[in-house]
Amino acid sequence: MPLQKLQFRPGINRESTTLANEGGWFESDKVRFRSGSAEKIGGWVADTGTTTSALTPPAGSFWGVCRSLWNWITLSSYNLLGVGTNLKFYIQSGSGGSFYDVTPLRLTTAAGDVTFAATNGSTTLIVTDAAHGSQAGDFVTYSGAVSLGGVITATVLNKEYQVVAVTSNNVYTITSAVAANASDVGNGGSATVGAYQITTGSDVYTVSVGWGSGGWGGINTGYTSTGWGSAAPAGVGLGVQLRLWSQSNFGEDLIFNPRGGGLYYWEVNANPTIFDRGTLLTTGDTPDICNFVMVSDASRFVICFGVNDYGSAVQNPMLVRWSDQEDYTQWTPAVTNQAGSYTLSHGSQIITAMQARQEILVWTDSAIYSMQYLGAPYVWGFQILGDNLSIVGPNAAATANNITYWMGVDKFYMYSGRVETLPCTLRSYVYNDINLSQSFQFFAGTNEGFNEIWWYYCSANSSTIDKYVVYNYLERIWYYGTLARTAWLDSPLRVEPMATTYANQLLYHEIGVDDGTTNPPSPITCFVQSADFDIGDGHNFGFVWRLIPDVTFDGSTVNAPTLDFTVRPRQFPGSNYGNSNNPEVISSISYAGQRTYNVQQFTEQVYVRIRGRQMAFKVGSDTLGTAWQLGVPRIEVRPDGRR
Secondary structure, eight states: OOEEOOOEEEEOOOOOTTTTTEEEEEEEESEEEEETTTOOOOOEEEEOOBOOOSOOOOSSSSSOOOEEEEEOOOTTTTTEEEEEEEEEEEESSTTTEEEOOOOOEEEEOOSSSSSEOTTOOOEEEEOOOOTTTOTOOEEEESOOOOOSSSOOOOHHHHEEOOOOOSSSSEEEEESSSSOOTTTOOOOOSSOOEEEEOOOBBBBBOOOOOOOHHHHOBSSSSOOOOOOOTTTOOTTTTTTSSBOOOOEETTEEEEEEEEBBBOOOOOOSSSSSTOOOOOEEEEEEOOOOOEEEEEOTTTTOOEEEEEEOOTTOOOEEEEEEOBBBBBBTOSHHHHHHSOOOEEEOOOSEEEEEEEEEETTEEEEEESEEEEEEEETTTTTTEEEEEEESOOOOSEEEEETTTTEEEEOOOSEEESSSSSSEEOOOHHHHHHHHHHHGGGHHHGGEEEEEGGGGGEEOOOOTSSSSSSSEEEEETTTTTTEEEEOOOOOOOOOOOSOOOEOOOTTTTTEEEEEESSEETTSOOOOOOEEEOOOOOOOOOOOSSEEEEEOOOOEEEETTSSSOOOEEEEEEEEEEETOOOSSSSSEEEEOSSOOOOOOSSSSSOOOOEEEEEEESSEEEEEEEESSSOOOOOOOOEEEEEEEOOOO
């Protein structure tokens, strides 16, 4: 019989059974499709930068789980990266540069407000500060303290600490690097000052904590919260909720906001080696509570979404407010400026917003609006683009080629001038294994070099991100896999896409072919498997005795890269692949190729012995230094018996 080509439709389709999808691919992990052919995704390496804080992170390069990345270049050509975690906000100066802690302060005490008490033989220090407003996990830096009389010296005290536990409105504990001795009986003196950073947030989403539920309004102490409708202290934010950041450049400076908190401004210092802390914007009617902030491309307005109204401390989650043009300090509307506000009507809260071509897209939990600059006197106009739709979270949208794509709670959408459902061959697979209670963790990002939109999400039994699904908008195909990431940014300013991990590392993707988060690097395990296809006539068995591979190893970094071909027969669609009488056959021969350009050396043929009515074909690798792209393998099939 003639050789049968193993040529499948690009992309993964799991909307039906594996046999119904004959001629296509059915499963994948860490594999993409380029020009119709399956190939292993690129590798990643870890950034080498470390934090400049005196308090060393327990792991990785910074404190906390990163949920936000923002890249820009200053007028002095410094390449800066904003990194927002659930514990802090950093700015990195250049790839591989230091992570500078610019987390704003919410409170600086008067001298003498803070006192310490120590217990002989213990590293726990008891700190007394009336109405300190801290919660466990917050950070504070002390200055002006003197020795307690023994080994707890001024040098030990005058540094940054993380609050370990809060025991009352006035007392909390920290952990010293040294254990106190019997001579540590002082209180730190009358000049001690405590500088408290803004309240930290959670790294997971908590159901029934947020706007509209009992604890809304933020944390006043470490263990009690304000009631619904009561304002949190400025800068405290919502300390028990998932910490998400939004940010945008105002010139070369940065305006940023922790969701549910205030607006902060970070200004580039004239000395490029000095990174001052961000400061709370308090001028005039600047919003005290905001869920999302951005700076418009049109005329440079600072726009806040889900804010408190003028003269009010109560948050309106459907209210949009904007500053005067080119002035982030002026928020009070007047005939002499263009500050203003508008309340949206469809939905219960604004989820997110995004700058698109000649408009700003605004999502509520049930609609999408177009926000366009009109000029005085109305300034901004709002038009509803679609109703009865959804978006899973504030970071679930991405724009590529002037088309915006986003993930809803039960399907995917796109906007290209009109709102449409995005056809998805993985819709059932994704939404049948998803944890929507953690949807605010989900995020989208572009990988422009490969014409891809990536969505990272939590599978049904996971409270952390462990899966991804990809839409290739050039070839209009989908594929998926497993990968744990917490934030993503595809920035041409640093060439490669950036991502962060739960190990508090910044990574650069599409570099090399291995997992560079370990030392030495680890191999990336990847595979793609076809749907079932007939090798018999449906009644009789087929016997496959020869497989002729077709694969290239361009990009591999080892002399003899290997790839595994697996042929998986079965008798009926309802049976398992292989059984005791008909096990799946994995070739014992590795397919090797010399890494050269335009010339590849492949195994010419592999002899296999399998029989069945259908077969699935799988290709993958789990070895270091291997890159591959599949061509069109072929098999030779002979008719066989009926049993």
